[in-house]
Amino acid sequence: xxxxxxxxxxxxxxxxxxxxxxxxLERAWPELDICAVVHDGHAALAAIERLQPQVLFLDxxxxxxxxxxxxxxxxxxxxxxxxxxFDRYAVQAFEEGAVDYLVKPxxxxxxxxxxxxxxxxxxxxxxxxxxxxxxxxxxxxQTSGQAQQLRxxxxxxxxxxxxxxxxxxxxxxxxxxxxxxxxxxLERKYLLGAALGSAPR
Numbered sequence: 001x002x003x004x005x006x007x008x009x010x011x012x013x014x015x016x017x018x019x020x021x022x023x024x025l026e027r028a029w030p031e032l033d034i035c036a037v038v039h040d041g042h043a044a045l046a047a048i049e050r051l052q053p054q055v056l057f058l059d060x061x062x063x064x065x066x067x068x069x070x071x072x073x074x075x076x077x078x079x080x081x082x083x084x085x086f087d088r089y090a091v092q093a094f095e096e097g098a099v100d101y102l103v104k105p106x107x108x109x110x111x112x113x114x115x116x117x118x119x120x121x122x123x124x125x126x127x128x129x130x131x132x133x134x135x136x137x138x139x140x141x142q143t144s145g146q147a148q149q150l151r152x153x154x155x156x157x158x159x160x161x162x163x164x165x166x167x168x169x170x171x172x173x174x175x176x177x178x179x180x181x182x183x184x185x186l187e188r189k190y191l192l193g194a195a196l197g198s199a200p201r
Contacts, residue, residue: 006122007033008055011044011070012083013062017104021057021083024108029115041065048074055118060084060093071096079121081114 008025012018018037025032032055036047041064048056048070056078058067065073068089071080082093085104093101099121100114 005031005033006055006118007035007051007053008057009035009044009047009051009053009078010037010057011039011041011062011067012037012057012059013039014059015039017059017106020106024106024111025057025115028108028112029119039063041067041070044070045073048077052077054078054122056080058082060086060089068092068096071098079118081118 010018010021010025012021018039022034022037025034035051035053038044038047039062041062043064044056044058044062044067045065047053056071056074058070058080060067060082061084062070067082067084071082071093076097080093080096080098081100081102082089082098083102083104083106087101087103090101099117102110102114
């Protein structure tokens with residue numbers, strides 16, 4: 001099964017720092033598709049709604065909306081890593097569900113650790129989705145098998161004509177080379193595949 005590349009958005013109000021984050025991410029996570037780089041909170045929120053990236057790298061202090069507000073408004077749509085010059089927002093960041101919190105200047109080794117955490121989160125989601133898909137497939141197979149059994153009643157010739165589910169035939173009528181039968185107690189009607197010559201006499 002082909003998997004799409006993970007995607008990310010970078011929101012950083014200083015273009016030079018945004019470029020630095022992008023360059024370091026390309027080295028630490030070559031498979032990552034950086035779908036947008038924006039420089040204020042409103043642009044970040046609009047890009048999240050439009051592009052639906054799986055990962056957000058957010059500065060805390062930005063024009064329009066802060067990174068914390070962007071994370072709160074985007075809900076659980078993406079995994080968030082904060083990249084900021086201030087360590088005092090760390091508690092709030094993790095309350096908003098942050099995967100990691102990186103303090104500038106950005107340390108490549110620290111970014112690698114954040115990338116590893118993000119990959120683990122994404123792998124967990126893929127595993128959960130795979131288990132759910134297999135469960136749904138198994139349920140469809142079971143339902144199909146049960147429906148197939150109900151569609152194929154046959155006649156048992158021992159001790160008089162009966163259905164294999166134990167219902168006794170109370171009325172039967174010849175229809176070409178087949179038999180149309182009603183079975184008690186629910187008066188369900190079946191078209192049986194037994195030839196007339198083989199029916200009990």
